Amino acid sequence: xxxxxxxxxxxxxxxxxxxxxxxxxxxxxxxxxxxxxxxxxxxxxxxxxxxxxxxxxxxxxxxxxxxxxxxxxxxxxxxxxxxxxxxxxxxxxxxxxxxxxxxxxxxxxxxxxxxxxxxxxxxxxxxxxxxxxxxxxxxxxxxxxxxxxxxxxxxxxxxxxxxxxxxxxxxxxxxxxxxxxxxxxxxxxxxxxxxxxxxxxxxxxxxxxxxxxxxxxxxxxxxxxxxxxxxxxxxxxxxxxxxxxxxxxxxxxxxxxxxxxxxxx
Amino acid sequence: xxxxxxxxxxxxxxxxxxxxxxxxxxxxxxxxxxxxxxxxxxxxxxxxxxxxxxxxxxxxxxxxxxxxxxxxxxxxxxxxxxxxxxxxxxxxxxxxxxxxxxxxxxxxxxxxxxxxxxxxxxxxxxxxxxxxxxxxxxxxxxxxxxxxxxxxxxxxxxxxxxxxxxxxxxxxxxxxxxxxxxxxxxxxxxxxxxxxxxxxxxxxxxxxxxxxxxxxxxxxxxxxxxxxxxxxxxxxxxxxxxxxxxxxxxxxxxxxxxxxxxxxxxxxxxxxxxxxxxxxxxxxxxxxxxxxxxxx
Numbered sequence: 001x002x003x004x005x006x007x008x009x010x011x012x013x014x015x016x017x018x019x020x021x022x023x024x025x026x027x028x029x030x031x032x033x034x035x036x037x038x039x040x041x042x043x044x045x046x047x048x049x050x051x052x053x054x055x056x057x058x059x060x061x062x063x064x065x066x067x068x069x070x071x072x073x074x075x076x077x078x079x080x081x082x083x084x085x086x087x088x089x090x091x092x093x094x095x096x097x098x099x100x101x102x103x104x105x106x107x108x109x110x111x112x113x114x115x116x117x118x119x120x121x122x123x124x125x126x127x128x129x130x131x132x133x134x135x136x137x138x139x140x141x142x143x144x145x146x147x148x149x150x151x152x153x154x155x156x157x158x159x160x161x162x163x164x165x166x167x168x169x170x171x172x173x174x175x176x177x178x179x180x181x182x183x184x185x186x187x188x189x190x191x192x193x194x195x196x197x198x199x200x201x202x203x204x205x206x207x208x209x210x211x212x213x214x215x216x217x218x219x220x221x222x223x224x225x226x227x228x229x230x231x232x233x234x235x236x237x238x239x240x241x242x243x244x245x246x247x248x249x250x251x252x253x254x255x256x257x258x259x260x261x262x263x264x265x
Numbered sequence: 266x267x268x269x270x271x272x273x274x275x276x277x278x279x280x281x282x283x284x285x286x287x288x289x290x291x292x293x294x295x296x297x298x299x300x301x302x303x304x305x306x307x308x309x310x311x312x313x314x315x316x317x318x319x320x321x322x323x324x325x326x327x328x329x330x331x332x333x334x335x336x337x338x339x340x341x342x343x344x345x346x347x348x349x350x351x352x353x354x355x356x357x358x359x360x361x362x363x364x365x366x367x368x369x370x371x372x373x374x375x376x377x378x379x380x381x382x383x384x385x386x387x388x389x390x391x392x393x394x395x396x397x398x399x400x401x402x403x404x405x406x407x408x409x410x411x412x413x414x415x416x417x418x419x420x421x422x423x424x425x426x427x428x429x430x431x432x433x434x435x436x437x438x439x440x441x442x443x444x445x446x447x448x449x450x451x452x453x454x455x456x457x458x459x460x461x462x463x464x465x466x467x468x469x470x471x472x473x474x475x476x477x478x479x480x481x482x483x484x485x486x487x488x489x490x491x492x493x494x495x496x497x498x499x500x501x502x503x504x505x506x507x508x509x510x511x512x513x514x515x516x517x518x519x520x521x522x523x524x525x526x527x528x529x530x531x532x533x534x535x536x537x538x539x540x541x542x543x544x545x546x547x548x549x550x551x552x553x554x555x556x557x558x559x560x561x
Contacts, residue, residue: 055465057461057464057465074464075461075464075465075467076465076467077465077466077467079465080465081461081465083458083461083462085458087456087458087459087461087462089459089462089477089480089481091481091483091555100466100476101466104466104467104468104472105466155465155466
């Protein structure tokens with residue numbers, strides 16, 4: 001059986017003038033359908049670049065991203081991204097923001113009533129149906145991120161890409177949204193890749209954690225499987241031995257073996 | 266000149282003069298409390314009324330001596346009373362009220378400025394979107410935009426062989442530069458996130474233009490339109506003085522040739538008030554259209 005998503009010997013370098021900086025080197029990873037994978041690493045290690053490569057927003061320098069054996073070479077709605085800063089269009093309401101995506105993706109295949117129902121179903125999924133006529137400026141940061149997730153889910157993507165989705169949120173809001181994402185993942189079984197720099201978040205949400213070495217020429221240092229049963233509850237897990245062991249493994253990787261050296265930047 | 270340098274000079278060059286006009290945004294209207302509204306109206310109206318009265322008194326005193334070269338306000342009132350009291354009289358082809366003349370000038374502005382808005386936004390979008398269009402066109406725009414409006418008039422008279430289209434062309438060519446340049450800056454400043462959203466959704470060029478580019482750049486576009494309408498009102502008066510016809514500009518020239526100074530003063534007031542209204546009109550449309558766009 002071939003993998004659902006395959007990152008096949010990916011290199012990525014950026015050229016600026018005649019100076020070439022190698023960001024990612026020899027990334028190899030396969031992800032199964034329905035899996036929740038986190039990518040963790042220090043800032044500047046190229047994890048966002050990796051996500052952009054999977055999204056197709058930037059092109060690989062060498063190697064290939066294969067989704068169901070088809071090469072990814074441009075962005076598309078089957079690889080929906082939830083951006084760190086939500087990226088909702090401020091002149092549209094919550095409903096219109098999602099409608100922009102739904103009208104484009106399902107404009108031919110769904111009737112108007114079906115599209116409306118689909119938008120409302122996705123808003124319900126993130127518990128934002130009450131704010132459908134509000135503009136992004138009128139709702140809180142956590143709510144915006146919920147709408148961002150609803151917009152991505154409404155594209156019915158093959159892979160959901162989360163780019164540090166909770167990075168800009170306070171701890172409590174973040175916990176709520178993590179629960180929401182876990183709930184959605186268990187209900188829809190969506191294949192998900194999440195970029196994060198939060199160890200607890202990675203262990204709590206993921207089936208596997210991909211740990212990146214430091215740049216330049218960062219690569220995958222280690223992949224940790226998280227053998228915790230679902231559904232997971234954060235309060236119970238906080239004293240669970242497997243959870244703590246996984247957490248320790250990630251911390252050791254990040255802070256002992258691949259310590260972030262500012263001078264290397 | 267490097268790209269950044271062009272961009273910086275472009276951004277800075279324009280707001281320099283009209284900034285004073287733009288600063289007063291119509292943000293005062295929010296709550297609907299009659300007493301508060303009355304209070305706010307009073308604070309807005311009383312100071313300018315006092316200033317105008319003081320100016321009229323000073324003017325009256327300064328021009329009262331028999332040797333004064335300019336008429337005092339009282340003389341303006343007496344001699345140009347017809348023009349002040351009856352803006353809409355119509356006594357034949359060359360003897361019409363000032364409101365009619367202003368409307369005729371406004372009609373020319375509407376055509377010239379309307380064309381400039383359409384072409385300017387389209388060209389600005391092109392220059393903002395394409396690095397090569399910018400490299401090629403921006404230097405040309407930067408040079409042409411410094412040409413004074415009236416310098417175009419002889420050329421356009423030669424090209425169109427008629428005064429009315431020439432005046433319209435002068436308005437077009439005067440008001441298009443700030444529209445192009447501001448639109449281009451606005452398009453260049455569209456956040457990469459919005460572009461990413463449109464790429465993931467696979468919006469085509471047209472959808473991107475209508476659904477992302479125009480709303481995202483709308484505040485910049487309206488700044489350009491507002492500067493443009495001000496410049497075109499400046500240009501039409503000057504152009505009409507030279508081309509003739511029935512516009513307000515020619516009226517002033519005609520009044521000067523027949524030594525009717527009070528008429529000129531009344532016409533100036535008409536021009537000022539109309540220009541002010543035009544500016545506020547574009548600002549109000551802009552505030553309405555871009556509501557929510559700037560807040561994030």
